Amino acid sequence: MARALNFNPGPAALPLAALERAAREFVEYAGTGMSIMEHSHRGKAYEAVHDEAIALVRELLGVSDAYHVLLLQGGATGQFAMVPMNLLHSGKSADYTLTGSWAKGAFKNAKAVGTVRAAANVEVDGKFVRMPAQAELDLDPNAAYVHITSNETIAGTQWHAYPDVGNVPLVADMSSDIMWRPTDVGRFGAIYAGAQKNLGPSGVTLVIVRKDLVESGRKDIPAIYQYRTHADANSLSNTPPTFAIYMLRNVLAWVKESGGLASAELRNREKANLLYAAIDARPDMYKCPVVPEARSVMNVVFTLPTPELEAEFLEGAKRLNMVGLKGHRSVGGMRASIYNAVPVEWVKTLVGFMADFHKGA
DSSP, X not given: OOOOEEOOSSSOOOOHHHHHHHHHHSSSSTTSSSOXXXXXTTSHHHHHHHHHHHHHHHHHHTOOTTEEEEEESSHHHHHHHHHHHHHXXXXXXXXXXXOSHHHHHHHHHHHTTSEEXXXXXXXXXXXXXXXXXXXGOOOOTTXXXXXXXXXXXXXXXXXXXXXXXXXXXEEEEOTTTXXXXXXXXXXXXXXXEESTTTTSSTTOEXXXXXXHHHHTSOOSSOGGGOHHHHHHTTTOSSOOOHHHHHHHHHHHHHHHHTTHHHHHHHHHHHHHHHHHHHHHTOTTTOXXXXXXXXXXXXXXXXXXXXXXXXXXXXXXXXXXXXEOOBOOTTTOSEEEEOOTTSOHHHHHHHHHHHHHHHHHO
8 A cells, every 4th residue: 555645734644553553453452352442431441541541641741740631522622612611710811822823713712711811913914924022922920821822733833932921821732733842841731732633533632731720720610621520530521532542542652662752853853854945945936934933843834936836736746645735725825744643754755846846847
């Protein structure tokens, strides 16, 4: 089988080793006579997978005992609501940095829950090409929390240095760049991420949240939306997405076997450097609209001079079995999502095609 060179933004490429492990265990898991998908989420076979996935999150990110690690449903969009529902108490407000489409979505959902402020907004003429500088942040020292989107998948921008928010809890949507490098979780009050970009398939959402924030969280919301409900039940208060969590376990095991997050960062920077160099070397053909210091290591966006050339580029890439390069419908252009599971070799193939396309245009 010829594997497609998958540059999709999410659901995205998964490590071949994680998929092959699933293929071997799909029909019968660990000699139990049935698939992991058929096991009760209360049974020992699934419980071992569930606990291993959580343990790998803690190990890879260095998550201390001061935090809960939750495996939930609803995607990052669900967390747009659950974060303020739990952490935004009556009489308080929360600060949001507006850095792209996903940050705006989080802000919009939080406004339906309580009082929120835009602590920064870098949108100009409907476009986002940078992240705010520390001096631009209008932070409330009494805010319930400060929310950032660490990587904007659509705009192709990324926080490379997280903002200093003082004693206010920092909450981050890390859906599209979690585990791309080592991260000091201790800087955050909460981190959440949909799995379908860097962690696994769609269907499970990782939430890492400080225990004191959970304990002091609101109780005037339905129990199913309270973090404490899931923390108290080890994320088993209702039936979890068992196969998605199984695949999360497989992917995290692969990350560990591949050298952990330090090695992942080296590979990711190599891929991004190759791709940005190919863009910058041919400014008459390719242009990245993002200011260099805010360019994403995960989602590389660029345009060509005309829509006709962009269509021709996509067709040529398709002939080479490259998929997922069309930019988001709201911004157009191209986007190569080069998450952890995307091999360096795929990026080298893309870079070679870009050079050939430039010569032939």
